[in-house]
Structure formats: structure tokens, C-alpha cells
Amino acid sequence: MALDKVANDILENARKEADQRIQEAEKERAKILQDADQRIEKMRKAEEKDLQDGLMRMRRQELSSGELEAKKIVLNKRKDILNRTFDEMLKELSSMAPKEKSDLYKKIMADGKKTIHRPKVFIPKGEADLLAGLRGCESLTEIDMGSGLILENEDGSVRLDYRFKTILESIWDRDMKNISNTLFE
Template identity: 30%
Template sequence: MSLDTVVEDIRDEARARADETREAGEERADEIVSEAERDAEEIVSDAEREVERAIEQEREQELSGAKLEAKQARLEARREILEEVHDDVEAQIESLEGDEREELTRSLLDAAAEEFDAESVRVRGAEGDAELLESIVADYDGFEVGEPIDCLGGIVVESDESRVRVNNTFDSVLEDVWEENLREISARLFEE
């Protein structure tokens, strides 16, 4: 075997090994690229899911916020309507006149008078009811009309001797009735 033949065999063997190494390298490179592509697809898919979750969460928050705003606006409108109704009732009560006003005032004083055994009792009421109170109080022994108070009508009865004070003003009666019946009033107004 000649030297040229040996060199040629070595070259052929080196080329074969180089081809094998290149093929193995290319296969490994293809595997790495495939893995990288799979990883990239998974990363993109995860990112898309995360974005969709974030969008859905944002949408839910916006929807929840909008519902809360609408509920608050509805409650504010109801509160305003209830205030208007309350104001209308106050105006109607304040405008009571004649026999009806006298009858209501007398019944409130009758109810309050039961609380007093004192000899000196003051009956106070709205400034515009001074004459009415004078005529009603004349029927009660030991009762006198005191200084006027700021109210829609009715009476406040006081005695220094017994330290008892009964507030039977139209205002206090209205507030008691209003509070006791607010749920029913609201249900009727808003058809709940």
C-alpha cells in the first residue's frame, strides 16, 4: 500500500467523520430549533392566555364598576324622591288649619298630659299656634303656654318640677311614622 493510498484512506475516513459530525450537528441543531419553536409557541400561548385573562378581569372590573355606579345613581335618585315626598308631607302638615289642626293639637296634648302630675306645666308650640294653644290649654289646670318653638305644629310639654318633657310636635310624630314605615313607603313608591 502506498503512502498516497494511506493518505487517501485517512482523508476519506476524515471526510466520512466530518460528514457524520455535520449530520449529527445538523440533527442536533434541528432538534434545538424544534425545541425552541415549541417553547416559543408555548410562551406565546401562555402569553395569549394571560392577556385574555387580564382582558376578562379588566372587563369584569369595568362591568362591576358600572353596575356599582348605576346602583349608586339609582339609590341617590330614590333618596331624592323620598326627600321630596317627606318635604311634601311636611308642607301638608304645616298647612293644616282650623278644626283639623285644633283636633290634632288637642289629642297630642291629651296624650302628653297623662305624663304630668305637676302643678306647673308649660305647653310650647309653633309661634303661629299661640292663640290655638291658649284656647286648648285653658281646659287644663296648672298648664300654661310657654315660649314658642320652631316646629310644624303640635306641642312640647315640660315641667321643671318633675323634669319630664314630652315632645308631641307634628315634626316628631312625622319622623316616628316616617321611620316606622319607610320600608313600606319605599316599596310603594318604587314598586318593589
């Protein structure tokens, strides 16, 4: 019986030690799982933050891109309006009544003679009558050109371009900001 008791004691001690090791292993397993869960949660939060940051970045980029596209559309529309306005002004100047155009041509001639004493005058075809009786010019030649006058000195070294389109372009370029502000604000 003593042998049975010794065997039972050994078995009992082995069971206790096995139970203790199992409990320690369970504690270790629980700690490892808890650490793993914490790391997984930390990684999940980091990934979620990266995702949110990426989404915010994409939203800002899309918004910025949309705003840029809207500005581009507005600028193109403004440019179209300015171009149409320029064309309409030029058309209006070119189609003014003959009396008004004749008076304007005479003023241009008076101004041009301050620079070129006896200019050669180039005028659009069909408009020579508007300067009928004009004195103080070398010659009056009708050429294929837009409304207005071109004055040239005798040897052709000095040329004054008073075509309506040239004058309007000069004013347009010089005062573009004011013209744009007047039309759009």
C-alpha cells in the same frame, strides 16, 4: 502512487467522517431548534392564557365597578326622593287649614293629658288662637318652633314632643322599609 492512494483514502475517510459529523450536528441543531420552538410555543401559550385571564379579571372588575356605581346612583336618587317626600309631607302638615290643625292640637292635648295631668303647653308663634278656650293646662306659651305642640310637666322633668317634624321622623324611622317599598316597587 500508493502514497496518493493512501492520501486519497485518508481524505475520503476524513470527508465521510466530516459529512457524518455535519449530519449529526444538523440533526442536533434541528432537535435543539425543535425543542426551542416547543418551549417558545409553550411560553407563548402560557403568556396568552395569562393575558386572557388578566383581561377577564379586568372586565369583571370593570363590570362590578360599573354595577356598584349604578347602585350608588340609584340609592342616592332614592334617598333624594325620600327626603323630598319627607319635606313635602312636613310642609303639608304644617300648612293644614286652621280648623284641621286646631282639631289635631286638641287631640294631641287629650292624648298628652293622659301622661301629664296639667301640662305647660308650648305652641308655635301665632297659633295660640288654635287652642282658644282650652282648659286643663298650666300655661300656654308661644315660642319659635315648627308646627305641633310640646307638653311639659310643672317642674320640667317630663316633656312630650308632639311637633309634627318629630312625629313624622318617628314614623319615618320606624316604617322606612315600608315607605321605601311603597315608593319604589
